Amino acid sequence: MRFLVRRTGFYMVAALIAITLNFFIPRMMSGDPVTAMFARFQGRLEPRTMDALRETFGFVDAPIHEQYFTYLQNLLQGNFGTSITAFPAPVTEVIGNALVWTLRLAGTATIVSFVGGTLLGIFAAWKRGRFSDSVILPFLSFIGAFPYFFVAMLLLYILAFGLKWFPLSHAYDLSIRVDWGSPEFVMSVLQHAALPAFTIVITGMGGWMLGMRNNMIGVLGEDYIVMAQAKGLSDRRVMLTYAARNAILPSVTGFAMSLGFAIGGALLTEIVFSYPGIGFWLLSAVNGRDYPLMQGIFLMITLAVLLANFMADVIYVMLDPRAR
Amino acid sequence: MEHSNVPAGQTTVVAPVIHPKSARRLRLPVPDWLRSILHNRKAAAGIAILVFFTLIALFANQLAPTRNAARIVGPGSQAPSADFLFGTSRQGQDIFAQVVHGARTSMAVGFVTGTVIMLIAITIGLTAGYVGGWIDELLSLITNVFLILPGLPLIIVVAGWLNRPGPFTVVLVLSVTSWAYAARVLRSQTLTLRNSEFVAAARVVGEPSWRIIMFEILPNMTSLVVSAWIGAVLYAILTEAGLEFIGLGDANAVTWGTTLYWAQNNQALLTGNWWTFIPPGMCIALVGFSLTLINYGIDEITNPRLQNQEHEGDAK
Numbered sequence: 001m002r003f004l005v006r007r008t009g010f011y012m013v014a015a016l017i018a019i020t021l022n023f024f025i026p027r028m029m030s031g032d033p034v035t036a037m038f039a040r041f042q043g044r045l046e047p048r049t050m051d052a053l054r055e056t057f058g059f060v061d062a063p064i065h066e067q068y069f070t071y072l073q074n075l076l077q078g079n080f081g082t083s084i085t086a087f088p089a090p091v092t093e094v095i096g097n098a099l100v101w102t103l104r105l106a107g108t109a110t111i112v113s114f115v116g117g118t119l120l121g122i123f124a125a126w127k128r129g130r131f132s133d134s135v136i137l138p139f140l141s142f143i144g145a146f147p148y149f150f151v152a153m154l155l156l157y158i159l160a161f162g163l164k165w166f167p168l169s170h171a172y173d174l175s176i177r178v179d180w181g182s183p184e185f186v187m188s189v190l191q192h193a194a195l196p197a198f199t200i201v202i203t204g205m206g207g208w209m210l211g212m213r214n215n216m217i218g219v220l221g222e223d224y225i226v227m228a229q230a231k232g233l234s235d236r237r238v239m240l241t242y243a244a245r246n247a248i249l250p251s252v253t254g255f256a257m258s259l260g261f262a263i264g265g266a267l268l269t270e271i272v273f274s275y276p277g278i279g280f281w282l283l284s285a286v287n288g289r290d291y292p293l294m295q296g297i298f299l300m301i302t303l304a305v306l307l308a309n310f311m312a313d314v315i316y317v318m319l320d321p322r323a324r
Numbered sequence: 325m326e327h328s329n330v331p332a333g334q335t336t337v338v339a340p341v342i343h344p345k346s347a348r349r350l351r352l353p354v355p356d357w358l359r360s361i362l363h364n365r366k367a368a369a370g371i372a373i374l375v376f377f378t379l380i381a382l383f384a385n386q387l388a389p390t391r392n393a394a395r396i397v398g399p400g401s402q403a404p405s406a407d408f409l410f411g412t413s414r415q416g417q418d419i420f421a422q423v424v425h426g427a428r429t430s431m432a433v434g435f436v437t438g439t440v441i442m443l444i445a446i447t448i449g450l451t452a453g454y455v456g457g458w459i460d461e462l463l464s465l466i467t468n469v470f471l472i473l474p475g476l477p478l479i480i481v482v483a484g485w486l487n488r489p490g491p492f493t494v495v496l497v498l499s500v501t502s503w504a505y506a507a508r509v510l511r512s513q514t515l516t517l518r519n520s521e522f523v524a525a526a527r528v529v530g531e532p533s534w535r536i537i538m539f540e541i542l543p544n545m546t547s548l549v550v551s552a553w554i555g556a557v558l559y560a561i562l563t564e565a566g567l568e569f570i571g572l573g574d575a576n577a578v579t580w581g582t583t584l585y586w587a588q589n590n591q592a593l594l595t596g597n598w599w600t601f602i603p604p605g606m607c608i609a610l611v612g613f614s615l616t617l618i619n620y621g622i623d624e625i626t627n628p629r630l631q632n633q634e635h636e637g638d639a640k
Contacts, residue, residue, distance in 0.1 A: 017469050145609060145615075146609040146612065147569075147609065149569050150609060153588070153601055154602075157593050161594065267476060268569070268570065272588075286480060286483070301474050302477075309472060
C-alpha cells in the first residue's frame with residue numbers, strides 16, 4: 001500500500017511539472033502566441049475572443065506568478081480554451097472526439113502487440129533455436145528497426161494502393177452516414193482500422209518478444225524452475241505459472257510506458273493514414289499554429305500516460321507480492 | 325556484473341570471449357573488445373552495414389557531385405534510369421543525390437544527438453548513483469519525470485513553438501528530452517559498483533569522488549554505456565526522420581526525413597512514385613537495423629545466458 005501511495009505522490013509531481021512546462025515553453029519563445037495567432041487568423045478572431053484566449057493562457061498584464069495561477073485555475077475548471085483550427089469548438093470537445101479514435105485504434109493495437117509478442121517470447125525462450133526463436137524473432141526485429149512511418153507507407157503502398165485490399169485513408173467511408181447502429185458503418189470503420197492497426201502490431205511485436213524471451217531465459221536458469229520440474233509439474237505449468245509469471249514483471253512496466261509511446265507512434269500512423277485521432281489533430285494544431293489545441297493535447301496525452309503508469313503499478317503489486 | 329572484481333583503474337571493456345583457436349589464428353593488433361564483437365555474427369553484420377553508410381556519408385561529394393541536392397536537375401517524376409539512379413522527384417530533383425547527401429545530415433544528427441544524450445545520462449546517472457542522499461533523490465525524481473513524460477508529443481510541441489527548427493535545434497531538443505532512460509540504467513549499475521571492493525579501495529586511498537566516478541566506475545560499465553549509446557543513436561535517427569517526415573523540421577535541409585516528407589507531400593504513394601520514398605526509407609531502416617544488430621551482439625557477448633544456443637537446445 002505504501003508503495004502505491006508513494007507512486008501516487010510521484011504522479012502528482014510529474015503532472016504538475018508537465019503543466020508547468022506547458023505554461024513556460026510558450027513563454028520562452030519570443031512574442032505572445034495569441035498575437036501571433038491573431039496575425040494569422042486575421043478577421044476570423046474577434047478581439048473579445050482574443051482577450052478570452054489570452055486569459056485562458058494566462059497572458060494577462062500581471063506578474064508571472066499571477067499568470068501561472070490564472071492558468072492553473074482555468075485548467076482545474078476544465079477550461080482549455082477554444083480551438084482555432086476547429087473554431088469555435090472548445091479544445092476539450094476536439095480532444096474528446098479524437099481520443100475515441102486513437103484509443104480504439106492504437107489502444108487495441110498496442111494490447112494485441114504486447115500480448116502476442118509476450119506469448120511468442122515465452123515460446124521462443126522455452127524452445128530455444130526452434131522456429132519461433134530462429135525465424136519469427138529475427139524477422140520481427142528486422143521490421144521493428146524500421147521507422148514506424150516507413151513501414152506504414154510501404155504497407156499502404158503495397159496493400160492499399162497496389163493490391164487494393166484496404167482503403168487508402170480516413171477512419172470510415174466518408175460517403176456513409178455516421179451511425180454506430182448500422183452494420184454498414186461499423187464494417188467500414190473496421191476495414192479502415194485494419195491496416196493501420198496491423199502496422200502498429202507488426203512493428204511493436206518484435207520488441208516485446210525479444211524482451212520477454214531474454215527475461216524468460218534469465219528466469220529459466222533459476223533453481224526454482226529446476227525444483228518445479230523435479231517435482232514433476234507439467235511443462236505448461238512450469239512455463240506459464242513459474243517462469244513466465246516472474247519473467248513478465250519488467251515487461252509490465254514497459255507496457256505502461258508504451259501506452260504513451262503508442263499515442264506518439266500512432267501519431268505517425270495516423271498521419272500516413274489520415275486517421276482522425278489525437279496525433280493527427282496534434283499535427284494539424286502545430287501546423288495551424290493552434291496553440292490552445294496543441295497545449296491541450298499535450299496535457300491530455302501526459303495525463304493519460306500517468307494514469308496508464310499508475311494502473312501498471314497496481315498490476316505490478318498484484319503480480320509481485322514483494323511490492324505489497 | 326562480472327567485472328566487479330577487476331583491479332582498480334584497469335580498463336575492462338566488453339567481457340572478452342575469445343576462442344583459443346581463433347585467438348591463435350588472428351594476430352592483428354586488434355583490442356580484445358573489438359575482436360570479441362567481430363566474432364559475434366550479428367554485431368559483425370551490423371558493423372559492416374554501418375561502415376557502408378558511413379563511407380557513403382563521407383564520400384557524398386564524390387558519389388553525387390552536386391553543390392545542392394535540392395536543385396532541380398531534370399524532368400519531374402522520372403522512374404530510375406541510367407541518368408538518375410533513383411529517379412527524380414515530382415519537382416525534378418535527383419533522388420540519388422538527395423539520398424547520398426541526406427546520409428550526411430541524418431547520420432551526423434543521429435550520432436551527435438546520441439553522444440549528447442549519453443553525456444547528459446552519464447553525468448546525471450553516475451552522480452545520482454555514486455553521491456546518493458538528497459542529490460540522488462532529486463536527480464532520480466527529475467529522471468523519472470522525464471522518463472514518464474511522453475517524448476514524441478513533447479518534442480512535437482517544442483518543435484511547434486520553435487517553428488521549423490534546423491538540424492542543430494533538433495539535436496538540442498532531442499537531447500534535452502531523451503536522456504532519462506540511459507540515466508536510469510547507468511544509475512542502477514553505479515549503485516551496484518559503488519559497493520565493490522575496488523571502489524572502496526580507491527576511497528580509502530583518498531581519491532576524490534569525481535575521479536572515482538570517471539576512472540574507477542565508468543570504465544567498468546563500458547559495455548552498458550556503449551549499448552545505451554547505440555540505442556540513443558538509433559532513437560535519434562528514427563525520431564529525427566519522423567519529425568522531418570511530418571514536416572516539423574527544416575524542409576529545405578537535405579536529409580532522409582525531408583526527402584520522405586516531400587514524397588508524402590507530393591502524394592508519391594497515390595501516384596505510384598515509389599522511387600521517391602523507398603530509397604531514403606530503406607536507408608533509415610538499414611542503418612536502424614545495423615544498430616539493432618550491434619546491440620544484440622553486445623547483449624549476447626555480455627550476457628552469458630543468451631549464448632550457447634546450440635549446446636542447450638530446449639531450455640531444460
